[in-house]
Amino acid sequence: MLQAFVIVLREGFESFLIVAIIFAYLRKTSQAGLLGAVRWGIAASVFLSVALGYFLFLGASQPLWEGISGVIAAIFVTAFVIHMWRTAPHLKTSMEKRLSSVSAGKPTASAFLGVFLFTAFMIAREGMETALLLFQIHEPGIVGGIALGLLFATALSLFWVRLGHLINLKLFFQVTALFLLLFVGQILIYSFHEFTEAGVLPNSEALHLATEPYSPEGIYGRWISLLMVAVCAVWLTIVWAKDKYFRRFEIQKKELK
Numbered sequence: 001m002l003q004a005f006v007i008v009l010r011e012g013f014e015s016f017l018i019v020a021i022i023f024a025y026l027r028k029t030s031q032a033g034l035l036g037a038v039r040w041g042i043a044a045s046v047f048l049s050v051a052l053g054y055f056l057f058l059g060a061s062q063p064l065w066e067g068i069s070g071v072i073a074a075i076f077v078t079a080f081v082i083h084m085w086r087t088a089p090h091l092k093t094s095m096e097k098r099l100s101s102v103s104a105g106k107p108t109a110s111a112f113l114g115v116f117l118f119t120a121f122m123i124a125r126e127g128m129e130t131a132l133l134l135f136q137i138h139e140p141g142i143v144g145g146i147a148l149g150l151l152f153a154t155a156l157s158l159f160w161v162r163l164g165h166l167i168n169l170k171l172f173f174q175v176t177a178l179f180l181l182l183f184v185g186q187i188l189i190y191s192f193h194e195f196t197e198a199g200v201l202p203n204s205e206a207l208h209l210a211t212e213p214y215s216p217e218g219i220y221g222r223w224i225s226l227l228m229v230a231v232c233a234v235w236l237t238i239v240w241a242k243d244k245y246f247r248r249f250e251i252q253k254k255e256l257k
């Protein structure tokens with residue numbers, strides 16, 4: 001439940017920010033006629049994400065397929081997190097430049113198509129990442145986690161609209177990125193376990209028994225989620241204490257002057 005909650009919270013809020021940037025740019029540049037392309041792009045991205053989720057569901061309970069999908073998810077998510085770490089500080093500027101190149105001039109069929117494809121790609125990327133990650137969760141409370149994640153992502157989005165300056169987006173994305181990377185480690189353990197169950201590795205039977213305690217249903221696997229939260233909490237506490245110390249140091253420094 002906790003894993004599903006964090007994943008949906010992060011990806012849902014990130015999707016909202018992307019849509020907000022696109023809408024704000026088009027309104028700022030007096031291109032309200034292209035807002036319809038954004039709405040159609042969002043609809044297309046939801047369809048693509050649901051289609052991927054259904055495709056993954058068809059392969060459920062097949063150890064080999066679950067192992068392969070786990071490796072794909074691990075590679076995809078790790079690459080995306082690294083990409084976001086590099087581009088997040090300039091995300092708004094980068095998106096506006098790319099939007100400018102596809103929507104330049106008066107609203108035309110090509111501009112409409114360009115904005116539609118840009119929106120669909122940006123949002124579908126988040127949706128597909130969500131689908132890949134949720135497919136790796138094998139817990140009874142996943143539906144509740146998804147529902148809570150959507151609820152909190154919506155609440156956080158509304159809060160950002162009204163009081164965005166109070167939300168430390170950098171810290172939010174850092175701690176959720178850390179959680180996702182730890183989750184990737186769990187996915188790789190689970191994928192290895194599924195490969196052994198499928199019998200595609202040498203000495204698979206012995207390896208399967210050895211990794212059984214670390215599977216999502218195993219005695220140690222159940223504690224991995226709590227360990228992930230503990231690591232993120234410790235990291236968050238350290239960053240908060242560090243920022244507080246440096247703020248106090250800067251205040252003292254100004255007072256001495």
